Amino acid sequence: MENIKTFLSHFFVTGDPMIYGADASIALVSVAIVFVLTYFKKWKWLWREWLTTVDHKRIGIMYIIAALLMLFRGGVDALMMRTQLALPNMHFLNSEHYNQVFTTHGTIMIIFVAMPFIFGLMNIAVPLQIGARDVAFPFLNAVSFWLFFFGAMLFNLSFVIGGSPDAGWSSYAPYAGAELNPGVGQNYYLIGVQISGIGSLATGINFLVTIAKMRAPGMTLFKMPLFTWSILITSIIVIFAFPAFTVALALMTIDRLFGAHFFTIASGGSPMLWANLFWFWGHPEVYIVLLPVFGIFSEVIATFAHKALFGYVVMIWSMIAISVLSFLTWLHHFFTMGNTAPVNAFFSLSTMLIAIPTGVKIFNWLFTLNKGRIEFTTPMLWALAFIPNFTVGGVTGVMLAMAPADYQYHNSDFLVAHFHSTLIAGTVFGVFCGLHYWWPKMFGYLLNEKLGKWSFWIFMISYNICFMPMYFLGLMGMTRRMYTYPAGLGWGPINFIITIGAFGMGLGFTIMAANIIWSAIHGKRDTTGDPWDGRTLEWSTSSPAPEYNFAHIPVVSTRDAFEAMKEEERKGVKRRQLPFEPIHMPNNSGIPFIMSAFFFVAGFGFVFEWYWMGIPGLIGIVICLLARSFVYNDHHHIPTDEIERTERAAGRFS
Amino acid sequence: MQEHKNTAVESEPAGFPWKQVIGLILSLALTFLALWIAVGLSLPVHVTLTLIVGLAVIQALIQLFMFMHVLEGTDTSHQILGLIFGIFVAFAMVAGTLWIMYFTL
Incomplete structure (x- = not known):
């Protein structure tokens, strides 16, 4: 009895009223979900239509729902930190809890918010933009999503079961090692992130092949929409950067679980090697979450300026230059670790070089706006706000890139303000922009403009209230990851202002969430498929796009293919109505979900070093792989009368 | 007129995948050989490192040619x-x- 008690008190996180609150709310939400699904008899629907789907559009929607939920969790983490720092000597969180909160905030925001948001939007838009009917490997796409999902769930479990990681999102050795950080928290980080990382790598491969092989006839590389280009380049970075992280995570897992010494000084290991490997992935990762939003902004700015994008080819070469340079800058994250002067000088220069192609892109967007007929819709507002706000982040980045100056800025709140300027004004503005832009294509209705503008203005102004003062706070000497500070340093008022800004961003996000719910009921339906007068192929099909995307694969002859088609129609060129042909589509499969669930079981076992649970989990994964190998009948054809019915219902066949 | 099918993957020609099976056996053999060199033999450190890096390069080539379709397309x-x-x-x-x-x- 006593044994069970001690086990349970270690297994569940105890002693903090906020954690008990979380326990209770998790239990309530789970019961509510089960109740709703059972009451409305939706279990079968959930399994058939969603959990087993291989449709890129549905997978994209699931990615975005998961990302929004994780954004809520990461946002609550941020608000907890800001509450703790609002006043000097606060006693809202203790130091240990604060460490866990900033660790999960960072990890969740990068790996379980930014990445799935990007993956979700590319799943929805890329196949439609290139005129394809799905991605190259639809089954693998479902595997990617479910691995991400179960990896995220495993990571999130840590705060109620076993305890959260607390070594920062970068999880530096030696502190993250077994000796200084016993317990299961770091194991959750290593294994949860590893599982979702396998999914990310597979997504990179999938979209590279999709874009290389499945473009509509006539769409040569330099006729692709810019968002598709950005995803092509991002996929290449994913493929080459993620293996470094996979290896680093695996080595540290071996250190922690099996007592190896890759990252401990004892027995000849090197803690610095962790920082080196981590940032060899970590810096390209910044561009993995930034280049796609550059693509989104290019689409949105061209659409709402009603002009072709200025400098299309230069935009592409800038992105290619960024992708190459992104692999040559990783040391700037640890200039102060004691490298030799030539090393710091080289990485200082390579970092500053990235400002050139990025600056070129900024000017191209400005020139696209020049003499355009600008329409201030919600997505356009996010795109316009991105340009100045992101530039601040970019310029402070160049300041940080100067190695001697970095000795002053390093680990101060100046740095924190800098990377939030790039990641919020870049990635977050970008995915919100893309979300509003492609929402009608996903669901068939528009988000409300009035609520959208309210959420935009509140979020954008609050973002500036939050992060502009933080630069000065950093210059005044406040370092990152401090859980409290004494009165009398002059930091109190600035911290209070920052906290107000943080809650304002929370309010902006809440309005956006309310907008999603309100518009689902009252939102304007999109019956044309082209609510924004778009230029690229995704707007040429109905909203939401049918299962097969295009009844006829479009034939492309120019850039901005849909704009050209509309131009022809205006000139009165009639398009011939071709007869439908049966469409070849992949079958749904439950294996991705079940296999990822086994990954979760195995991961949970290894987190607690329960090999009786971990090894059966691994065997389950192998059985799923074998089961998939013997599936011979993996596709079906949609008959022509069904296509005709669908097209007629969408008003596209008469 | 035959419409463009727009699928990336053609169904594989039937037949026993000899190339992949040989690749798998070679990969396993090289991995265990590296393990044996590092753990089983007590060579000087730099000799061990040189040998296992050499094996790693061979392993990479096997992956490229046996599994990664480098000669196809x-x-x-x-x-x-x-x-x-x-x-x-x-x-x-x-x-x-x-x-x-x-x-x-």
């Missing part, structure tokens, strides 16, 4: 660009790491 420029970028990244990582960590060695 219709467009060789894709393969060449991919290989060049891969070699660039590998070089940046290995040479960069050695250069950065040199002062600790």
Whole structure:
């Protein structure tokens, strides 16, 4: 009895009223979900239509729902930190809890918010933009999503079961090692992130092949929409950067679980090697979450300026230059670790070089706006706000890139303000922009403009209230990851202002969430498929796009293919109505979900070093792989009368 | 007129996948050989390192030729660009790491 008690008190996180609150709310939400699904008899629907789907559009929607939920969790983490720092000597969180909160905030925001948001939007838009009917490997796409999902769930479990990681999102050795950080928290980080990382790598491969092989006839590389280009380049970075992280995570897992010494000084290991490997992935990762939003902004700015994008080819070469340079800058994250002067000088220069192609892109967007007929819709507002706000982040980045100056800025709140300027004004503005832009294509209705503008203005102004003062706070000497500070340093008022800004961003996000719910009921339906007068192929099909995307694969002859088609129609060129042909589509499969669930079981076992649970989990994964190998009948054809019915219902066949 | 089908993957020709099976056996053999050199023999450290790096390069080539379709495909420029970028990244990582960590060695 006593044994069970001690086990349970270690297994569940105890002693903090906020954690008990979380326990209770998790239990309530789970019961509510089960109740709703059972009451409305939706279990079968959930399994058939969603959990087993291989449709890129549905997978994209699931990615975005998961990302929004994780954004809520990461946002609550941020608000907890800001509450703790609002006043000097606060006693809202203790130091240990604060460490866990900033660790999960960072990890969740990068790996379980930014990445799935990007993956979700590319799943929805890329196949439609290139005129394809799905991605190259639809089954693998479902595997990617479910691995991400179960990896995220495993990571999130840590705060109620076993305890959260607390070594920062970068999880530096030696502190993250077994000796200084016993317990299961770091194991959750290593294994949860590893599982979702396998999914990310597979997504990179999938979209590279999709874009290389499945473009509509006539769409040569330099006729692709810019968002598709950005995803092509991002996929290449994913493929080459993620293996470094996979290896680093695996080595540290071996250190922690099996007592190896890759990252401990004892027995000849090197803690610095962790920082080196981590940032060899970590810096390209910044561009993995930034280049796609550059693509989104290019689409949105061209659409709402009603002009072709200025400098299309230069935009592409800038992105290619960024992708190459992104692999040559990783040391700037640890200039102060004691490298030799030539090393710091080289990485200082390579970092500053990235400002050139990025600056070129900024000017191209400005020139696209020049003499355009600008329409201030919600997505356009996010795109316009991105340009100045992101530039601040970019310029402070160049300041940080100067190695001697970095000795002053390093680990101060100046740095924190800098990377939030790039990641919020870049990635977050970008995915919100893309979300509003492609929402009608996903669901068939528009988000409300009035609520959208309210959420935009509140979020954008609050973002500036939050992060502009933080630069000065950093210059005044406040370092990152401090859980409290004494009165009398002059930091109190600035911290209070920052906290107000943080809650304002929370309010902006809440309005956006309310907008999603309100518009689902009252939102304007999109019956044309082209609510924004778009230029690229995704707007040429109905909203939401049918299962097969295009009844006829479009034939492309120019850039901005849909704009050209509309131009022809205006000139009165009639398009011939071709007869439908049966469409070849992949079958749904439950294996991705079940296999990822086994990954979760195995991961949970290894987190607690329960090999009786971990090894059966691994065997389950192998059985799923074998089961998939013997599936011979993996596709079906949609008959022509069904296509005709669908097209007629969408008003596209008469 | 036959409409463009727009699928990336043609169904594989039937037949026993000898290439993959041989590749698998070779990969396993090389991995265990490396393990045996590192654990089973007590050679000087730099000899051990040289031998297992050599085995790793052979392993990489086997992966490229047996599993990664390096000789297949219709467009060789894709393969060449991919290989060049891969070699660039590998070089940046290995040479960069050695250069950065040199002062600790």
